[in-house]
Amino acid sequence: MPSFAQNFAVRGYVRDANNGEVLIGATVSVPQLGLGTSTNEEGVFTISLPEGEYALKASYIGYTSFSRDIRVTDGAQRINFTLDPVDTELKEVRVEAGGLRQKLNDTRMSVESLSSREAKLLPALFGEVDLVKTLQLKPGVQSGGEGTSGLYVRGGGPDQNLVLVDDALIYNPSHLFGFFSVFNPDAVKSVDLYKGGFPAQYGGRLSSVMDVKLNEGNNEKLTATGGLGLIASRLTLDGPIIKDKLTFTVSGRRTYVDIFTRQINRLSEGNADYDPIPDYHFYDLNGKLTYKAGKNDELSLSGYFGRDIFGFNDDKFKFNFDWGNTMGNLRWRHRFNNSLYATTSFYTSGYQYRINNAIDVFSAKLTSAVKDYTLKTDFDLFVKGGHSVKFGAMATRHHFIIGRLNFESDDSTQAFSTGTNLAGTEFGVYASDDYQVNAQLSLNYGLRLSGFSNNGKTYTALEPRIAAKYNLSESTSLKASYASMKQYVHLVSNSGASLPTDIWYPSTRGVEPQRSQQVAAGINKLFGRGRYLFTNEVYYKWMTNQLDFRDGANLFVNDNLQDEFLFGKGKSYGNEIYLEKVKGKTTGWLGYTLSWTYRKFDSENDLDDINEGRWFPTRYDRRHDISLVVLHQFNKRLSLTGTFVFGTGNAYSIPVARFIFQDVEGEDPSVIPIYQDRNSFRLAPYHRLDLSVVYKLKPKRGESDLTFSVYNVYNRRNPYFVYFEQVKDADRVETLGFQAKQVALFPLVPAITYNFKFR
The missing domain is CATH 2.60.40.1120 (Carboxypeptidase-like, regulatory domain)
Structure with a gap:
């Protein structure tokens, strides 16, 4: 040795x-x-x-x-x-199979890496490639439901994921009410998802870190990449402005279903039986300039702007709803010498939604937003003896608009306004060391000091992190990790999904930061002459100060929203098994997750307890989760991809009985539902098969292909939610009972996409 x-x-x-x-x-x-x-x-x-x-x-x-x-x-x-x-x-x-050996030898554990090249091979809903949906096919990562792009990582909620694009934070990484992510695959170079063992440079969230890196631009020639799909088209241009000095990349994407629905509405004008189709579309823009200022310096300016626009307008009622993210990031990389590098960034990032309503002579506008200004710097120092040291600091100024409502009549004789503006400062300082002790043992350990200040109240916390890898042989390694995380801003919602009307709220005197601690251990085995990698990880995570709402809470018109909060604790534990093959004509992976996720809300006031203060499964508690991905190359032009997923149905609550309450004699009685334990029932299991065929064309310049995909091949009607419908007698007067009805979203959906790259 x-x-x-x-x-x-x-x-x-x-x-x-x-x-x-x-x-x-x-x-x-x-x-x-x-x-x-x-x-x-x-x-x-x-x-x-x-x-x-x-x-x-x-x-x-x-x-x-x-x-x-x-x-x-x-x-x-x-x-x-x-x-x-x-x-x-x-x-x-x-x-x-270098990627598999890299995973075997990497000190980090619980990390999933993905490139846009890999994601483009998999079948997708409406033919729209989605990096986040591809990550949902990895063990330990779950979706919130049918078609959604939200991530529930090892028992955490969608607000507990730190999403970074070129080191700048994105608050809501979803389009189409969560069905698609905001990431244009042509603009993205790579994605790393940390499920545990978080390095010390990351902070501010509890459950995962999604680190997205954008392409820097081709420094050799101008290229055009894009695609024409069933509901959207995309185009990316990149190339040199000054060869080997200044490069650019710009990407755009837009859906166009609204173009057809508007035409249908116009053709149906005057038809009294026709209900107009609401207007909806989304678009996003990415841009990046990279300038090599010298041998040791590089400047980059990157940005993102995306909007979802939903509207419904007729003579009596007007409803317009838009939401989206904005991000701009100026970054400077400097090399002091062969041993010391620095990266300094200043970025602004924000998310907002606006709802405009008009009924007859009255109009209302509801707005919620968060805006950040962040300065951060990171240093990489390589030291003799096998040490790679990383240290740095960051500070963020947050501005929050909490549910601002403006209501007035057209003549301004009736008007009122409500809402709250809040602000806070978040900071972090960290240091870590990636230490290769010897050929068998390597360590990554660090410490992060984080804090948050708001209106005279300051919270601070020490967040230790450690990960270890030990090679039993050239083909087998053992790994273990521990990480403590703090979260100072919270997504408060009265729904189980990450809807665009949810509100970001800071820690205050009455709202303490959330905390999580996670331990994980696993074994990695490379076999089959390096063609296969088997991993098995177990984890346990416990959380405090988890947020929920009181029953009947007023989310939208409330100047003191935090009085509606309840605080509890959570725990999640499970086993993740993963088998991957990356060499040969047939490649892919098989993942299986066995997990439990619970919350508990018990307070001094028993009336504020949820589930009488007992532990209950969260809506996204999923006992079994299986994903199978197979890619087969028939020849140099034709390939087939298939994905199969199976998951235990989401937990939910339904009434077990009802009683009739007669308030006023002669009026219809009220039917009052009776519930037992929270989330004590399950939807039917979720399973689906998707197939995709990629046929490479032969353009004169560059490359192109036609992708034929089928989502939900055997037309499984997977449940999206369940509601209850009254069963009436023959005269439609007396209520005989209630019948459960299931709503499913997507049947079999075929799609065709033309992808190209010209240079």
Whole structure:
């Protein structure tokens, strides 16, 4: 076993040979020593080696591997790699299993990595590729229901996910009431989802971190990438403005169902029996400029703007509803020397929704918003002896508009306004060390000091993090982690889903921050000559200060909303099993999750208890969750992809009995439902099969394909929700009982999409 006290650092970057973009998460290894590492978000790697001669190998999923013979001597060395994408004209896709070995050797655990190239191969609803839906096919990650893009990670809610786009926060990562995510796959380079073992640089949320990296732009030539789908089209342009100096990328996407529905409404004008179709569409724009100011400096300016617009207008009633995110980020990367790097960012990020109503002579406007201004800096320091140190700080100024309602008549004789404006400052300071102790053992440990100040009240917390990896052999490793997290802003909702009308609310004197602690342990096994990776992880997470509403709470018109909150605790635990294959004509993965998720709300005032203060399963508690993904390459032009999912039905509450209450004699009686335990019933199990066929075309320049997909192949009517309908007698007078009715959203949905990339 080599002594790391006498080791020397070898550093460099890994880039795409075609466009010069850095490859995040590429594996750099020395097979003869059984050592390896991966590139960071700048595409930079560092590995500590003893003096001697070695073959240094770089590999990345979807690229051909490359090895270089090096001689390690006294002092730091710099070795750079450029990798070629796998030739799409090969008879089969031969991808080196470097990605699997990277997962085996990575100190991090509970991390799912995804590239847009992989996501585009999978079948999708209406043919719209969605990175978040692809992540839902990984163990430990659940959707909120049929078609939705919300994430419920290891028992956490949708507000407990930290979503970062080029290090800038996005509050609501969904379009179409949660059915699609805001991420245009052509604009995204990679996505890392942390389910546990969070590195110390991340904070502010309890359950997961979704780190999205945007493309930087092709520094070699102008390219155009896009697609024409069933409900939306997208286009991305990128290329050099000043070769090897200044690059750009700009992406746009828009749905166009509203164009057809408006025409249908026009043609049906004058038909008294026709109910107009509401108007709906969404769009989003991504842009990024990257400027290499010199050998050691790089500036980038990235932005996002997206809106969902829903409206219904006729002579008597007008309803217009729009919501969306805005983000702008200026980032400076500086290399002091081969051992010290710094990244400094200033960004602004916000989310808002607006509802405009008009009935006869009255109009109402309801607005809620959050706006952030953030300054952060991160340093990467490589130290002799196998240490990679990361430290930094951040500060965010939050501004909140809480449910502002304005109501007035057309002549302004009747008017009132209500709502609350709040503000707060969040900060964090952290340091961590990724330490390669020896060829078998590596550690990542760190500490984060976080805090939040609002109206004279300040909360602070220490958040320790540690992860360890031990190699039992070249093909087997053990991993374990512990992480403590704090959350100072909260998404308050009177529904189980992440709807656009939900409100972000800060910690105050009466609303303490949420906290979670999670421990996890697992085993990783590489077998079949590196073709297969098996992982098995168990976890336990416990949470405090979880938020819910009192029964009958007023969410929208309330100047003191926090009086409606209830505070409780939660716990979640489970086992995640994962088998992945990334080499050969047939690739894919199989995931299985066995899990339990509970909440408990008991207070000094028994009237405020939920479920009489006893533990109850959350709506998204799902005992069994199975996902199977298979990709098969028939030849150089034709491939087939299939996904199958199965999950225990969501928990929900239904009345077990009803009684009749006669308030006023002669009036219809009121029917009062009687409930037992919270969420004590289950919807029917959810299962679905999707298929997709990709046929590559032969354009004169670039590449293109036709993708034929079928969502819900065997037309399973999966339940979205259940309601109860009164059963009347023959004369429609007396109520005989109540019958449960199930609502399903999507039957079999075929789609065709034309994708292209011209250069």
